[in-house]
Amino acid sequence: MNVDFVHDRPVRLGTATVRHGASGAVVRRADTSVEAALNPTAFALWELCDGDTSVAEMVAAICQLFDVSPERATSDVAHGMQQLRESGLIS
Amino acid sequence: MRILVAADRPPVRDGVVLAISARFPDAEIRTAADTAGCRHLLERWVPHVALIDAGLPPVGAMPLCARLHEAKVRTLVVVGGAEEALELLEIGVHGVVSSAQGLEGVAAAVQTVTDGHTHVPPALIGGVLQGLVHRNRQHESARDRLQRLSRREQEVLALLGKGRDHVSIARSLAISPHTARTHIRHVMSKLEVSSRVEAAALAADLGLVMDPVGGRP
Numbered sequence: 001m002n003v004d005f006v007h008d009r010p011v012r013l014g015t016a017t018v019r020h021g022a023s024g025a026v027v028r029r030a031d032t033s034v035e036a037a038l039n040p041t042a043f044a045l046w047e048l049c050d051g052d053t054s055v056a057e058m059v060a061a062i063c064q065l066f067d068v069s070p071e072r073a074t075s076d077v078a079h080g081m082q083q084l085r086e087s088g089l090i091s
Numbered sequence: 092m093r094i095l096v097a098a099d100r101p102p103v104r105d106g107v108v109l110a111i112s113a114r115f116p117d118a119e120i121r122t123a124a125d126t127a128g129c130r131h132l133l134e135r136w137v138p139h140v141a142l143i144d145a146g147l148p149p150v151g152a153m154p155l156c157a158r159l160h161e162a163k164v165r166t167l168v169v170v171g172g173a174e175e176a177l178e179l180l181e182i183g184v185h186g187v188v189s190s191a192q193g194l195e196g197v198a199a200a201v202q203t204v205t206d207g208h209t210h211v212p213p214a215l216i217g218g219v220l221q222g223l224v225h226r227n228r229q230h231e232s233a234r235d236r237l238q239r240l241s242r243r244e245q246e247v248l249a250l251l252g253k254g255r256d257h258v259s260i261a262r263s264l265a266i267s268p269h270t271a272r273t274h275i276r277h278v279m280s281k282l283e284v285s286s287r288v289e290a291a292a293l294a295a296d297l298g299l300v301m302d303p304v305g306g307r308p
Contacts, residue, residue: 024213040213047217053224061223065180065216066209 006059006074010081010090011051018043027089036087045080049090055081094201095132097123097155098144098169103190107142110194111201124148126155133158140205141166142188142197145175156184165204169197173218176211177226180219186210233293239281247274248282252291 014029025043028035038046041062048058055077062073084090094111098104104122111120121136123129125148129141141164143152152168159166160183167186170176176187188200189212196212203210211219240248243264250260261271275287284290 020214040216043213044217044220048220048224057224057227058220060227061220064223064227065211065219 005078005081006054006056008055008081009051009053010049010055010084012046012049013089013091016089029088032088034088036084036089038084041076042080042083045077046084046089049084092118092140092205093136093138094118094120095123095129095138095141095143095164096120097125097129097141097147097152099124099146099148103144106194107197110198111142114198114202126150126152129155130158133162137162138164140164140201142201143168145170145179153179153182157182160184165207167200167204167210170215173215173222176215177219177222180209180211181226187215188212189215230296233282233296236282237294240278244274244278244281247271248278248290248294251275251278251287252294254291 014031017028017030019026019028024037024039026035026037027043027046045058048061059070059073059077062068062077063070066073068076081090092115094115096104096107096111098107101124104124108120108122111118121132121138123132127149129143129147141159143155143159143166145152145168147155156166156168156179166184167188168176168179168184169190170179170187171189179187185204186200186209188197188210190197191214192200192212200210200212237245237248246264247260250263255263257271257275258268260275261268264271266274279285279287279290282290282293284293
């Protein structure tokens with residue numbers, strides 16, 4: 001994992017439409033038609049990708065909310081970010 | 092397992108009790124319609140889990156949740172939005188639930204907090220995380236400003252936090268009232284606040300009010 005990962009400030013790409021469902025949300029980029037089904041936490045992380053919020057801030061908030069260790073939260077957020085990047089939803 | 096269900100509207104309360112009974116058939120469930128009823132009940136009966144409506148009359152769930160937290164009761168609150176959810180989670184409730192989740196969802200949330208996890212409805216996770224990020228930034232900024240204070244100014248702030256005026260502060264620190272006022276002005280300037288009350292509240296909010304004799308807590 002990139003050691004500078006936690007300092008990244010990921011940003012959502014393009015304009016997106018969101019369809020909420022029982023198990024999460026489907027995000028669709030209007031410009032590329034890329035579509036991804038996100039679980040609730042992944043969707044929340046996507047919402048936090050405003051180019052201003054760092055991964056470290058996301059990790060801290062996840063730790064506080066779900067009372068998990070920083071290591072576990074860092075791993076979960078890294079995984080979520082990787083999925084969002086591979087889906088073409090964030091840079 | 093003992094479960095407290097507190098909501099003022101009988102149809103809601105009864106529906107929740109039915110849903111919880113279905114999931115926890117052996118549970119002892121007691122109900123209350125307001126905070127007074129809850130307090131009366133808690134004097135002689137301590138639940139393992141409490142499900143409280145955030146708008147419980149007459150004053151809402153917040154004070155009751157603080158008491159339940161002290162009693163180590165796992166508490167779940169029915170909320171309307173992310174801001175309210177964040178306030179409750181910050182005082183130690185174990186989960187929040189939305190009425191939009193339905194009775195089955197509420198019962199499932201009771202299961203989640205009973206199992207020792209935090210429950211937040213999917214629709215509120217983003218808003219709660221955003222709120223936490225915002226508050227963490229505010230706290231970090233406030234901590235940075237507190238670091239600018241000299242030892243003497245920290246002592247003055249500690250006394251401000253106890254509601255003392257400049258005359259009383261001067262007496263405690265064996266300085267002149269004029270000097271106390273100067274310190275207070277410097278404290279307010281360094282903390283970037285516009286009033287003594289705001290300065291004291293900021294320090295108290297961070298848990299950083301120092302003991303004027305012994306230094307930092």
